[in-house]
Amino acid sequence: MTADIDVTADMDVPPTAPGRLPLIGHVVPLIKDRLEFVERLRTYGPIVRMSVGPKKVTVVNSHELIHEMLTSKSGSFSKGLLGEKLKLFGQSALPVAEGEPHLRRRRLLQPAFHRERISGYVNTMRETVEPSITGWREGELLDLKTEMGLMAQDVAMSVLCSFRAEQERARAILDAVDTVFTAAIWRTMVPVSSLERLPTRSNRRLKAARSLLRSEVADIIAERRAAPDAHDDLVTLLLEARDETGAPLPDNEILSEIIGLLAAGSETTGVMLAWLFHELGRDPELERRLHEEVDSVVGEGPITAEHVPQLSFTRRLVSETLRLHHAGWLVTRQATKPVRLGQVSLPAGEQVLWSPYALHRDPALYPDPLRFDPDRWLPERPQPPRGAFIPFGSGKRMCIGDAFAWTEGIVITAFIASRWRLRPVPGATVKPIGLLTVHPSDPRMVAETRQRAVARTAV
Numbered sequence: 428m429t430a431d432i433d434v435t436a437d438m439d440v441p442p443t444a445p446g447r448l449p450l451i452g453h454v455v456p457l458i459k460d461r462l463e464f465v466e467r468l469r470t471y472g473p474i475v476r477m478s479v480g481p482k483k484v485t486v487v488n489s490h491e492l493i494h495e496m497l498t499s500k501s502g503s504f505s506k507g508l509l510g511e512k513l514k515l516f517g518q519s520a521l522p523v524a525e526g527e528p529h530l531r532r533r534r535l536l537q538p539a540f541h542r543e544r545i546s547g548y549v550n551t552m553r554e555t556v557e558p559s560i561t562g563w564r565e566g567e568l569l570d571l572k573t574e575m576g577l578m579a580q581d582v583a584m585s586v587l588c589s590f591r592a593e594q595e596r597a598r599a600i601l602d603a604v605d606t607v608f609t610a611a612i613w614r615t616m617v618p619v620s621s622l623e624r625l626p627t628r629s630n631r632r633l634k635a636a637r638s639l640l641r642s643e644v645a646d647i648i649a650e651r652r653a654a655p656d657a658h659d660d661l662v663t664l665l666l667e668a669r670d671e672t673g674a675p676l677p678d679n680e681i682l683s684e685i686i687g688l689l690a691a692g693s694e695t696t697g698v699m700l701a702w703l704f705h706e707l708g709r710d711p712e713l714e715r716r717l718h719e720e721v722d723s724v725v726g727e728g729p730i731t732a733e734h735v736p737q738l739s740f741t742r743r744l745v746s747e748t749l750r751l752h753h754a755g756w757l758v759t760r761q762a763t764k765p766v767r768l769g770q771v772s773l774p775a776g777e778q779v780l781w782s783p784y785a786l787h788r789d790p791a792l793y794p795d796p797l798r799f800d801p802d803r804w805l806p807e808r809p810q811p812p813r814g815a816f817i818p819f820g821s822g823k824r825m826c827i828g829d830a831f832a833w834t835e836g837i838v839i840t841a842f843i844a845s846r847w848r849l850r851p852v853p854g855a856t857v858k859p860i861g862l863l864t865v866h867p868s869d870p871r872m873v874a875e876t877r878q879r880a881v882a883r884t885a886v
């Protein structure tokens with residue numbers, strides 16, 4: 428019997444989570460305190476059901492069942508509600524494509540994300556972020572969510588598209604991506620399609636954001652068509668691609684693909700860096716160890732690809748940030764045929780979700796889960812079971828940019844640490860806020876040069 432037809436009539440249905448209200452189901456906690464809610468759902472068992480209005484949604488909490496859904500049983504699932512709503516970025520882009528078109532697109536883009544290729548990107552990554560990092564002023568109040576989001580977006584644009592937007596344009600693109608993403612998340616949480624068609628202020632903003640993104644990226648494509656041999660990057664792969672009939676990709680597909688990659692790679696990486704520096708700002712000992720490593724490995728010179736594998740503490744900081752502060756509180760799937768997961772059977776059409784944020788904070792998988800402890804990733808310490816740490820997902824829909832994001836995270840962290848300490852704003856309380864990603868409620872930090880910091884500590 429195959430995994431996909433392993434369904435019998437007497438399988439259990441998932442238990443329903445407490446707190447369901449007539450008509451609206453669990454919409455209130457989902458809107459008001461969604462991060463606490465997804466963590467609470469985890470305590471009700473390996474699989475539970477919740478309702479969003481009349482829609483039933485199955486929440487998979489157990490790491491084994493999440494792994495099974497994403498890998499051996501992935502053929503029974505599509506990307507689900509969030510995938511549908513993310514089509515706002517474009518119908519055919521890799522993150523939302525399904526089936527054979529998804530596989531073809533993944534094969535086409537893969538060469539730009541090969542591990543060997545990534546180490547060749549380190550110099551461009553460093554040169555791209557250098558003006559931002561060296562441009563900070565002593566005592567400057569930085570909004571890390573925006574600063575880091577812009578850096579991540581600039582890196583994706585310059586590495587993958589050989590394109591540098593000037594500051595104002597880059598900000599407009601970042602804001603537009605944010606607007607589209609936010610609309611997609613709201614539409615996933617409150618899936619009432621009639622609301623999506625009303626001429627409300629947010630729907631008008633969404634329309635404007637989508638057309639800004641399309642016209643900005645259309646300009647990049649036009650420039651590249653005008654000078655086709657100038658670069659060898661992801662845009663080249665897209666422009667040179669031919670289908671089985673020898674036809675090139677239509678422009679709107681190339682556009683969607685680039686927008687999809689900017690969207691998938693900027694906010695996630697930016698938020699990760701904002702949390703990492705938030706944790707360093709709270710713990711001078713961790714910060715001291717980072718400085719010690721960066722000073723001894725990189726020294727005075729520029730960071731290069733050879734340094735990256737030697738920055739093992741920096742890598743552990745990135746791992747621990749991806750665990751404790753994962754940007755994703757909601758990832759969706761939909762059963763495309765009847766499928767069994769653990770003790771329950773899901774009918775075709777069932778909406779399913781899992782939460783990397785809740786999974787990575789599970790006390791059954793991580794001792795003292797709310798403690799930020801990069802040393803839990805030391806090889807001599809017991810490691811979490813397989814499938815318990817999946818910041819980039821798993822299986823055929825796993826993040827194509829995982830090695831890119833690891834390298835970028837390490838390079839930017841080390842670069843900033845070689846010059847700056849980012850200090851918390853006195854009196855600020857920082858909490859996780861879950862909307863399109865889980866970001867810090869107050870992302871502001873104060874830039875202080877390392878020399879000044881050393882002088883102050885010595886007094």
Ligand code: HEM
Pocket residue numbers: 506521522523533583687688691692693695696699754755758759818819820821823824825826827828829831832
């Ligand atoms: C810390 C940074 C990042 C995190 C935490 C992250 C996380 C994820 C996760 C969890 C998925 C799987 C979603 C699912 O299973 O439905 C995903 C998919 C994806 N990510 Fe990332 N990502 C990051 C950075 C990037 C970067 C830098 C890029 C590209 C420049 C990127 C491009 C993509 C794409 C294209 C997909 C869709 C892959 C497919 O469906 O085949 N991501 N990411």
